[in-house]
Amino acid sequence: MSGAASPTLEVRNLRTHFFTRAGVVKAVDDVSFTVPRGKVLGLVGESGSGKSVTGFSIIGLVDPPGRVVSGEILFQGRDLTRLSEEEMRDLRGNRIAMIFQDPMMTLNPVLRIDTQMIETVLAHARVSREEARQRARDALGMVGIPSPEERLHAYPHQFSGGMRQRVAIAIALLHRPDLIIADEPTTALDVTIQGQILAEVQKLSATTGTALIWITHDLSVVAGLADEIAVMYAGRIVERGPVAEVLDRPLHPYTVGLIGSVPSRNRRGEPLRQIPGMTPSLLNLPPGCAFRARCPRADEACRAEPPMRELLPGREARCFRPHLEAAAETAA
Amino acid sequence: MSAAALDTARPAATAAPPMVELRGVSRRFEKRLDLAGKLARRLGLPVREEVVHAVDGVDLAIRRGEVVGLVGESGCGKSTLGRMVAGILPPSAGTILRDGRDITTLPPAEARAVKLRTQMIFQDPYASLNPRMKVADIVGEAPLVHGIVTRAEFDAYVDEQLRRAGLDPAFKRRYPHQFSGGQRQRIGIARALAVKPDFLVCDEAVAALDVSIQAQILNLFMRLRRELDLTYLFISHDLGVVEHLSDRVVIMYLGRVLEEAPAEEVFRRPNHPYTRSLLAAVPRIEARKRAFSAVQGEIPSPLHPPPGCHFHPRCPHATERCRVERPRLREIAPGHRSACHLNDALA
Ligand SMILES: Nc1ncnc2c1ncn2[C@@H]1O[C@H](COP(=O)(O)OP(=O)(O)OP(=O)(O)O)[C@@H](O)[C@H]1O
Ligand SMILES: Nc1ncnc2c1ncn2[C@@H]1O[C@H](COP(=O)(O)OP(=O)(O)OP(=O)(O)O)[C@@H](O)[C@H]1O
Ligand code: SF4
Ligand code: SF4
Ligand SMILES: [Mg+2]
Ligand SMILES: [Mg+2]
Numbered sequence: 001m002s003g004a005a006s007p008t009l010e011v012r013n014l015r016t017h018f019f020t021r022a023g024v025v026k027a028v029d030d031v032s033f034t035v036p037r038g039k040v041l042g043l044v045g046e047s048g049s050g051k052s053v054t055g056f057s058i059i060g061l062v063d064p065p066g067r068v069v070s071g072e073i074l075f076q077g078r079d080l081t082r083l084s085e086e087e088m089r090d091l092r093g094n095r096i097a098m099i100f101q102d103p104m105m106t107l108n109p110v111l112r113i114d115t116q117m118i119e120t121v122l123a124h125a126r127v128s129r130e131e132a133r134q135r136a137r138d139a140l141g142m143v144g145i146p147s148p149e150e151r152l153h154a155y156p157h158q159f160s161g162g163m164r165q166r167v168a169i170a171i172a173l174l175h176r177p178d179l180i181i182a183d184e185p186t187t188a189l190d191v192t193i194q195g196q197i198l199a200e201v202q203k204l205s206a207t208t209g210t211a212l213i214w215i216t217h218d219l220s221v222v223a224g225l226a227d228e229i230a231v232m233y234a235g236r237i238v239e240r241g242p243v244a245e246v247l248d249r250p251l252h253p254y255t256v257g258l259i260g261s262v263p264s265r266n267r268r269g270e271p272l273r274q275i276p277g278m279t280p281s282l283l284n285l286p287p288g289c290a291f292r293a294r295c296p297r298a299d300e301a302c303r304a305e306p307p308m309r310e311l312l313p314g315r316e317a318r319c320f321r322p323h324l325e326a327a328a329e330t331a332a
Numbered sequence: 333m334s335a336a337a338l339d340t341a342r343p344a345a346t347a348a349p350p351m352v353e354l355r356g357v358s359r360r361f362e363k364r365l366d367l368a369g370k371l372a373r374r375l376g377l378p379v380r381e382e383v384v385h386a387v388d389g390v391d392l393a394i395r396r397g398e399v400v401g402l403v404g405e406s407g408c409g410k411s412t413l414g415r416m417v418a419g420i421l422p423p424s425a426g427t428i429l430r431d432g433r434d435i436t437t438l439p440p441a442e443a444r445a446v447k448l449r450t451q452m453i454f455q456d457p458y459a460s461l462n463p464r465m466k467v468a469d470i471v472g473e474a475p476l477v478h479g480i481v482t483r484a485e486f487d488a489y490v491d492e493q494l495r496r497a498g499l500d501p502a503f504k505r506r507y508p509h510q511f512s513g514g515q516r517q518r519i520g521i522a523r524a525l526a527v528k529p530d531f532l533v534c535d536e537a538v539a540a541l542d543v544s545i546q547a548q549i550l551n552l553f554m555r556l557r558r559e560l561d562l563t564y565l566f567i568s569h570d571l572g573v574v575e576h577l578s579d580r581v582v583i584m585y586l587g588r589v590l591e592e593a594p595a596e597e598v599f600r601r602p603n604h605p606y607t608r609s610l611l612a613a614v615p616r617i618e619a620r621k622r623a624f625s626a627v628q629g630e631i632p633s634p635l636h637p638p639p640g641c642h643f644h645p646r647c648p649h650a651t652e653r654c655r656v657e658r659p660r661l662r663e664i665a666p667g668h669r670s671a672c673h674l675n676d677a678l679a
Pocket of ligand 6: 411
């Protein structure tokens with residue numbers, strides 16, 4: 001493991017584009033962020049804003065016609081964009097793990113849980129089968145699966161959706177990875193089950209030092225779980241900073257709109273504050289600020305492209321006219 | 333307090349028979365296999381289909397002009413209940429009354445009219461819109477068939493429906509795939525309202541939409557309610573959404589109603605232990621870096637619901653009685669009903 005000084009992950013100016021017949025889709029365009037050891041970054045944004053592609057870029061699973069066109073992905077100081085496919089495969093599932101919204105992307109429906117987990121352990125660790133089995137059992141216990149020994153004999157179909165997701169998370173934990181990328185892992189689950197998983201994940205990052213990227217469109221989950229938040233819009237991070245500060249005092253007009261439209265931020269029964277218009281297509285984005293057509297603060301200056309700037313200590317946003325004057329505008 | 337909540341406090345609202353009333357309604361299904369189950373069976377593993385009590389003895393009244401929010405976790409029977417209320421799925425047992433009359437005994441013409449007056453709006457507008465039909469026909473076909481408009485009035489009528497749902501009539505010659513998710517939901521709403529219903533059953537109608545678009549559609553629902561005097565059964569797993577727009581909230585668990593009360597009452601003074609743990613588990617944007625607490629245990633399979641109180645394996649207050657006797661849903665305060673044995677001790 002590298003020194004305490006370097007963050008687990010540092011992404012610099014990442015660009016991942018899809019070269020489709022209809023044109024170039026700039027799914028991720030100049031994205032930068034860092035995730036220190038033991039910290040949780042919440043990556044939020046609307047559908048199609050580039051959250052998943054950011055995650056896939058980090059673990060090296062972007063399929064053609066997409067590819068990382070530029071930027072650096074420094075994992076414990078090593079640039080992942082320069083690794084061979086074999087070196088990447090060795091990191092994946094070992095030092096870096098990804099959890100998907102659908103646990104069946106991780107689980108094999110025809111294999112017993114113990115078979116799958118033991119194979120995963122043996123793929124990266126030189127241990128005996130018995131030792132591997134022990135680790136599998138421990139991992140199931142860690143995610144709160146009752147009587148893990150018995151459960152090892154089950155097939156995925158014998159589990160509920162929430163249990164399957166926990167098994168998928170247990171598999172991600174098998175090698176105590178340094179980085180976990182979780183792509184909407186609880187979105188399809190019920191709130192009480194989501195609560196259980198969030199509690200486990202929180203414990204994990206605090207005790208093992210695992211750095212976590214939690215991708216979601218649910219600001220409420222991020223509010224309780226994350227240390228930092230990055231808000232994506234149309235392939236870019238438009239605002240970034242400590243969770244409490246961003247939620248209490250958003251700087252970017254899109255973040256302001258997003259937080260304002262959450263029902264609990266509005267008086268019961270009153271019309272909700274809403275962002276007009278809709279998400280732009282990433283194909284042929286007009287020049288200038290991508291939020292311009294929906295932004296109540298847009299002016300002539302916004303025809304140019306706003307750069308990411310540090311507007312307050314530790315707070316960055318891509319906007320020419322950020323909400324710096326009115327403190328906590330959304331705190332109704 | 334909102335004007336909407338004041339409305340329902342009017343005594344007059346209770347004098348007429350409820351717009352819709354369910355008495356002891358149940359629905360059973362042969363359990364379908366999910367993908368993992370089907371694969372497993374194809375590979376020769378022993379997987380059987382079984383009987384699910386999707387809805388189990390529900391009593392519920394919806395008064396004219398109300399917005400009733402129906403919440404509960406996946407598989408608890410919300411959609412099944414909604415489809416029965418909308419008259420598109422017959423119950424296995426029990427009675428459904430519309431304006432005081434049993435819908436199964438209505439003469440055919442009246443049964444058709446009742447069906448038309450109740451419309452359903454679904455989560456996935458795309459799946460419920462015919463991809464080969466132009467928007468104008470999607471919206472205007474049913475009114476034409478049912479004689480609500482004539483050919484001559486058709487164009488003007490469709491334009492009015494689209495405008496009311498916040499769509500530009502200039503787009504009416506387009507097909508559903510040419511619209512965004514939020515716009516497709518508006519098409520679904522325009523289509524539902526075109527047959528002049530007085531009751532909408534919305535099943536997860538905003539669940540697939542991004543928050544910013546969700547706010548637009550929720551505002552549309554609230555505006556239409558005022559303009560057209562609509563009654564809603566609003567099904568959602570999102571408690572924040574339900575809290576925002578419901579007058580009354582019904583909480584389901586494994587096919588049964590566990591608690592029912594005016595919205596503010598449910599959120600301020602939840603009675604049932606399940607409701608309380610559900611509310612505690614909901615992530616809130618106001619919370620900051622908090623420790624998530626978890627309701628213990630899994631949601632039991634609806635195939636083998638626990639005996640007695642369905643919630644007892646997860647309930648911190650469960651007693652011996654809870655394991656054997658089903659608690660009755662009974663009034664614990666005016667308009668507030670809860671199904672928990674703990675309330676007997678207080679009585
Ligand atoms: N294989 C592909 N070919 C072309 N475009 C793609 C491909 N995969 C993704 N994209 C585009 O990249 C953009 C970002 O997609 P991504 O899946 O990262 O969004 P997201 O933020 O994860 O959205 P969601 O919340 O819906 O999961 C989208 O506009 C999408 O259409
Ligand atoms: N047509 C059907 N055939 C067999 N089983 C069914 C059918 N429809 C529903 N069920 C079962 O009945 C139960 C209740 O389902 P229902 O769809 O009403 O739940 P729900 O509360 O709407 O869930 P969700 O929040 O996931 O939409 C589930 O166990 C479901 O699998
Ligand atoms: S740069 Fe201009 S258009 Fe873009 S978010 Fe800021 S004010 Fe709005
Ligand atoms: S009846 Fe018993 S088990 Fe059920 S909620 Fe009440 S105390 Fe808990
Ligand atoms: Mg995604
Ligand atoms: Mg449903």
